[in-house]
Amino acid sequence: MFYERLKSLAREKKKSLNQVEADLGFSKNTLYNTRKYVPQGEKLSKLAEYFGVSTDYLLEKTEIKNPLKEPVDLEELTSDDNINWDEWLSFGGKPISDHDKQKIKEIFGDRLKD
Structure with a gap:
């Protein structure tokens, strides 16, 4: 479930969901509402970037947390x-x-x- 994955990532970062909302400029209870809906577009991208994971990981399409890094030039x-x-x-x-x-x-x- 999206909300559970989000809570787990916040816990790993030693942040509450309220702190994550404040850090990202989301309105209060935005992340608590993900129990009912999955964020799309910009919110989803911001969450993935904030936690350093892929959007596919957030959406539980993969168990691989981190996206592949760019090749070294x-x-x-x-x-x-x-x-x-x-x-x-x-x-x-x-x-x-x-x-x-x-x-x-x-x-x-x-x-x-x-």
């Missing part, structure tokens, strides 16, 4: 020293060492120039 990654590598890459769930980052930049940077 290697040219951008290898040409910009201000990139937060730990946000983009890991190996076995662990951060990549500075040495390995430099090697990746060297390998892919040269290939991208050809």
Whole structure:
């Protein structure tokens, strides 16, 4: 049920439904009314973005919470020293060492120039 999924996401974020409504600029009891109806369009999109999930997850069409992330642009990654590598890459769930980052930049940077 949509309302139950919404309550669960709010709980995970340590927020009440009233707090979520205030954060999103929804009128009072908007989210409590989802026991009777499922929001559409912009409200649904705002909720998905707020909780970092797909609209399909909110609508219980999938159990996959997070949508697929955009692919990493290697040219951008290898040409910009201000990139937060730990946000983009890991190996076995662990951060990549500075040495390995430099090697990746060297390998892919040269290939991208050809």
